[in-house]
Amino acid sequence: MSSPLPSGDASASSPLVWRNGFAALGPAFFTELQPTPLPAPHAIAVSASAAGWLGVAHAWLASDEAVQAFSGNAVLPGMQPMASVYSGHQFGVWAGQLGDGRAILLGETEGGIEVQLKGAGRTPYSRMGDGRAVLRSSIREFLCSEAMHALGVPTTRALCLTGSPAPIYREEVETAAVVTRLAPSFIRFGHFEHFAARGQTEELRQLADYVIDRYYPGCRSTTAFGGNAYAALLQAVSERTAALLAHWQAVGFCHGVMNTDNMSILGLTIDYGPFQFLDAFDPGHICNHSDSQGRYAFGGQPNVAYWNLYCLAQALMPLIGETEHAQAALESYKDVFPAEFVARMRAKLGLPQPAAGDAQASDVALIEALLQLLAAGKVDYPIFWRRLSHARASGDYEPVRDLFLDRAGWDAWLLTYQEHTAQTDPARAAVAMLQANPKFVLRNHLGEEAIRAAKAGDFSVLHTLQALLERPFDEHAEQDAHWADFPPAWASTIEISCSS
Ligand SMILES: Nc1ncnc2c1ncn2[C@@H]1O[C@H](COP(=O)(O)OP(=O)(O)OP(=O)(O)O)[C@@H](O)[C@H]1O
Numbered sequence: 001m002s003s004p005l006p007s008g009d010a011s012a013s014s015p016l017v018w019r020n021g022f023a024a025l026g027p028a029f030f031t032e033l034q035p036t037p038l039p040a041p042h043a044i045a046v047s048a049s050a051a052g053w054l055g056v057a058h059a060w061l062a063s064d065e066a067v068q069a070f071s072g073n074a075v076l077p078g079m080q081p082m083a084s085v086y087s088g089h090q091f092g093v094w095a096g097q098l099g100d101g102r103a104i105l106l107g108e109t110e111g112g113i114e115v116q117l118k119g120a121g122r123t124p125y126s127r128m129g130d131g132r133a134v135l136r137s138s139i140r141e142f143l144c145s146e147a148m149h150a151l152g153v154p155t156t157r158a159l160c161l162t163g164s165p166a167p168i169y170r171e172e173v174e175t176a177a178v179v180t181r182l183a184p185s186f187i188r189f190g191h192f193e194h195f196a197a198r199g200q201t202e203e204l205r206q207l208a209d210y211v212i213d214r215y216y217p218g219c220r221s222t223t224a225f226g227g228n229a230y231a232a233l234l235q236a237v238s239e240r241t242a243a244l245l246a247h248w249q250a251v252g253f254c255h256g257v258m259n260t261d262n263m264s265i266l267g268l269t270i271d272y273g274p275f276q277f278l279d280a281f282d283p284g285h286i287c288n289h290s291d292s293q294g295r296y297a298f299g300g301q302p303n304v305a306y307w308n309l310y311c312l313a314q315a316l317m318p319l320i321g322e323t324e325h326a327q328a329a330l331e332s333y334k335d336v337f338p339a340e341f342v343a344r345m346r347a348k349l350g351l352p353q354p355a356a357g358d359a360q361a362s363d364v365a366l367i368e369a370l371l372q373l374l375a376a377g378k379v380d381y382p383i384f385w386r387r388l389s390h391a392r393a394s395g396d397y398e399p400v401r402d403l404f405l406d407r408a409g410w411d412a413w414l415l416t417y418q419e420h421t422a423q424t425d426p427a428r429a430a431v432a433m434l435q436a437n438p439k440f441v442l443r444n445h446l447g448e449e450a451i452r453a454a455k456a457g458d459f460s461v462l463h464t465l466q467a468l469l470e471r472p473f474d475e476h477a478e479q480d481a482h483w484a485d486f487p488p489a490w491a492s493t494i495e496i497s498c499s500s
């Protein structure tokens, strides 16, 4: 099974109609510019599902017109390419002005979807960078964007991946690629921090008003915070971010670079750099080889998100005014994150979602005990959940038990789990669990296999993996078992850094 490229439909012309969204904010927010063309661009992969969302024919994406547009070689009528300016905190330190150094926004469609190229050339915000992205990191971004979407995790989408033989210089010479990304908005916390740091309160207000009116209109009619819409915005973003982090922690996703310039104002996962899905469960796992202090270790992510929200709150203070309002708005994170996380873990465990009360506390204890066992045994996270789901149906927990060294610990936990689940129908619970616990996740070594083949000119591995990740809860064919197996020994030697 694979997701091959469609044969390009040359007769189809761009069906996209563009309108002014972000562009209407004015030149304080961006620089208009043209993408820099790439030699000999070619379509490598396209997402039929993202195409459907954007409202373009899948076949059109492999047409010459689309390849030219999504490599930055041609600007279609109605597009208004630009790079936006933002700032941010990187690894806990104020980094000053950043901006789209290699991302170029082509425009917003009539359907309210922004289309952005990542790796389309230098911009005024490129600093020392070349404005490019290499094939290796672009494959990871393309695959993971669509994998996260299929897992139900809020994310920017990847419409297509376009390659070019142009040489790109990193630790070694690689080749260029462009990922065409989609999102209702690519605005980050860092956009707000930028104008706040410069004391540009009018631009700050303009940006906040734009975000509220477009994406959080309910904030206008808030009755909380004395009717302060900006405090309501902070609360809404805190809640979306909390929900996002609950998704990440439940699915075992480590982002790797949770700088404030990589935090979406819409609570989407953005910037697939040195990310990793956990193999063995380890809260201390650091997926970014450049993160020597472990600031962005897996288990620390929820606290980092809160820290980042605090930066956003500080940026919004000139608009919010009252410190108490900002504090109260941030407080919502501390309620929403645990509630969402426990709800997600209950779904993974096949437990009913209780209204409140005793079951709540005892479920939390059950979840915490399990996470401790998984961590102590460095148990493979995706395989554990998938085996648990099957065991629930069959009643045979031996394949799950085999994953633990501490058999007594597992047996004790299982007894409690069976008490919790005694009232539920095992077959029905198992069906739900198999929809909450994916068989296929983009483990590092799987991405690496696709990358190695692609570098040798073979995109079939990438296409096969893409097809599996687009339907991660399905069993798929027996020959696909390789893609759902334990990581090989060499997986632990893969080093993913910020070099991309
Ligand atoms: N090769 C490059 N050329 C120019 N600028 C770059 C390059 N790589 C990173 N940057 C810029 O450095 C800053 C931090 O980079 P970071 O790795 O967070 O983002 P990114 O991977 O480029 O993109 P995004 O956050 O849009 O997914 C950003 O301003 C980014 O645009």
Ligand SMILES: [Mg+2]
Binding pocket: 261, 262, 271
């Ligand atoms: Mg970034």
